Amino acid sequence: MTLCVKDSHSRKMSAARFTHSPLKEHSHVPRLYDSRKRILVTGGAGFLGSHLSDRLLDRGHEVLCVDNLFTGTKRNIDHLHSNPHFEFMRHDVTFPLYVEVDEIYNLACPASPIHYQYDPVQTTKTSVHGAINMLGLAKRLKCRILQASTSEVYGDPAIHPQTEDYWGNVNPIGPRSCYDEGKRCAETLFFDYHRQHGLEIKVARIFNTYGPRMHSADGRVVSNFIMQALKGEPITLYGDGNQTRSFCYVDDLVDGLIRLMDSDKALTGPVNLGNPTEFTMRELAELVLAETGSSSSFVTRPLPQDDPRQRRPDIALAQELLGWKPTVPLRDGLKPTVAYFRSSVG
Ligand code: NAD
Ligand code: UDP
Numbered sequence: 437m438t439l440c441v442k443d444s445h446s447r448k449m450s451a452a453r454f455t456h457s458p459l460k461e462h463s464h465v466p467r468l469y470d471s472r473k474r475i476l477v478t479g480g481a482g483f484l485g486s487h488l489s490d491r492l493l494d495r496g497h498e499v500l501c502v503d504n505l506f507t508g509t510k511r512n513i514d515h516l517h518s519n520p521h522f523e524f525m526r527h528d529v530t531f532p533l534y535v536e537v538d539e540i541y542n543l544a545c546p547a548s549p550i551h552y553q554y555d556p557v558q559t560t561k562t563s564v565h566g567a568i569n570m571l572g573l574a575k576r577l578k579c580r581i582l583q584a585s586t587s588e589v590y591g592d593p594a595i596h597p598q599t600e601d602y603w604g605n606v607n608p609i610g611p612r613s614c615y616d617e618g619k620r621c622a623e624t625l626f627f628d629y630h631r632q633h634g635l636e637i638k639v640a641r642i643f644n645t646y647g648p649r650m651h652s653a654d655g656r657v658v659s660n661f662i663m664q665a666l667k668g669e670p671i672t673l674y675g676d677g678n679q680t681r682s683f684c685y686v687d688d689l690v691d692g693l694i695r696l697m698d699s700d701k702a703l704t705g706p707v708n709l710g711n712p713t714e715f716t717m718r719e720l721a722e723l724v725l726a727e728t729g730s731s732s733s734f735v736t737r738p739l740p741q742d743d744p745r746q747r748r749p750d751i752a753l754a755q756e757l758l759g760w761k762p763t764v765p766l767r768d769g770l771k772p773t774v775a776y777f778r779s780s781v782g
Contacts, residue, residue, distance in 0.1 A: 474537045474538050475497050475498065475537060475538065475540075477489050477502070478503070479508065480501030480503050480543070481505060481524070482503065482507060483512070483647070483649045483686070484543055484689065484693075485541075486649055487687070488694075489501055490516070491694060500537060502529065503544065506546060507551050507654070529542075529544045530562055533569055534573075537577065538577075539579055539581070540574050545562050545566065545618070546559060548651065553612075556613075557614070559614040559615055566622075567621075571626065571629045579636075580697065581637055582638040582696060583638070584640060585622065585623055585642065586615075586642055587642065589606070589620050590744075591607065592607075593605055597714075600708055606620065610741055610742045612742050626704075627639075638697055638699070640696050640707055643708065643710025643748075644683050645686055645710070646684070646773055647772065648773055649776065657717060658773065662728065665724050666777060666781050668730060671725070671735070673718060673734055673736050674736075674737050674738065674740060675739030676739075677716060677734075681720075682711050684709070689709055689710075689762075692754060692760045707753050708749040
């Protein structure tokens with residue numbers, strides 16, 4: 437069943453029914469251990485992937501991290517190399533991958549506008565060919581696969597906050613399209629493999645997430661503002677600074693991803709994962725200045741093309757079906773994030 441529902445009543449009905457799966461039963465690959473799984477994390481050397489790998493290892497699993505290091509770094513996983521349950525493989529997911537695993541988290545894809553616009557054709561290939569390759573792998577292994585989708589599938593949303601049943605408002609030919617449409621097509625592929633091959637899928641729509649190990653030069657608003665504040669440079673507000681985003685701390689997000697992966701097999705998603713507390717960019721800048729103790733001034737820059745005006749997740753579905761909601765307020769999450777950037781600047 438696709439939990440893509442219209443209103444709170446049908447949400448409740450869906451929650452009540454979701455144990456009745458229309459999925460074809462298929463046999464699982466036998467596991468050597470009941471509790472320890474061998475888990476593939478594509479994009480595992482990136483910001484989210486490295487935190488996810490940490491958490492999965494802490495839970496006693498083995499992690500195979502596959503990454504081409506386009507935006508991820510070995511530094512993000514340096515601390516894991518001595519762990520006998522961790523393995524790193526340098527590989528581009530646009531090429532087929534033959535490994536043996538019990539579960540797949542598909543995170544490989546540059547996530548920040550300057551990174552995904554650097555080579556837009558490769559970005560689309562990563563989302564689309566990468567999804568086909570990882571879904572093909574999951575099909576052969578008969579294993580569960582989770583897709584790191586994004587709030588960008590909603591584009592510049594015409595409804596607010598965004599619920600999973602909203603189809604979005606995406607420009608198919610703009611500078612952000614390689615990312616937005618690539619992720620939308622990946623979702624399509626996930627659901628077609630689910631319907632056509634009975635594959636167990638999980639689709640998470642991730643909203644803006646921040647924390648230690650974000651790339652300091654990824655041009656995203658949190659990293660930009662913190663770096664500018666620490667260096668005493670002007671804070672760059674794009675447009676009037678009144679556009680909004682909702683920022684989720686990485687630990688909360690990883691918890692949501694794992695809950696979704698471990699949920700009943702009937703729950704395919706898509707499920708929004710993000711922090712529903714909304715801030716303007718100007719408010720974020722004020723919080724960053726307070727946390728860093730910086731006296732940086734503000735400077736305005738033109739709003740990038742197709743920059744969404746408002747973004748906030750409706751997380752009712754995740755709350756109801758995963759028992760998940762974020763616990764870390766932005767003010768608290770900025771502390772370890774600023775400390776991380778401070779240590780990498782110093
Ligand atoms: P990131 O850039 O830090 O991580 C992405 C990782 O994927 C990097 O390590 C990169 O080297 C790797 N990668 C890129 N192309 C690859 C390829 N072709 N083959 C193998 N590896 C490749 O970004 P992140 O913030 O950690 O995002 C991780 C995932 O979560 C992405 O799929 C992104 O779209 C999604 N997401 C993130 C956010 C967020 O706010 N961080 C929001 C929505 C969705
Ligand atoms: N932004 C900004 N100053 C910056 C970087 C970004 O005002 O130095 C704005 C950007 O225009 C957008 C918001 O911050 O409205 C979030 O941008 P980001 O690139 O972090 O994420 P996304 O647009 O993908 O949500």
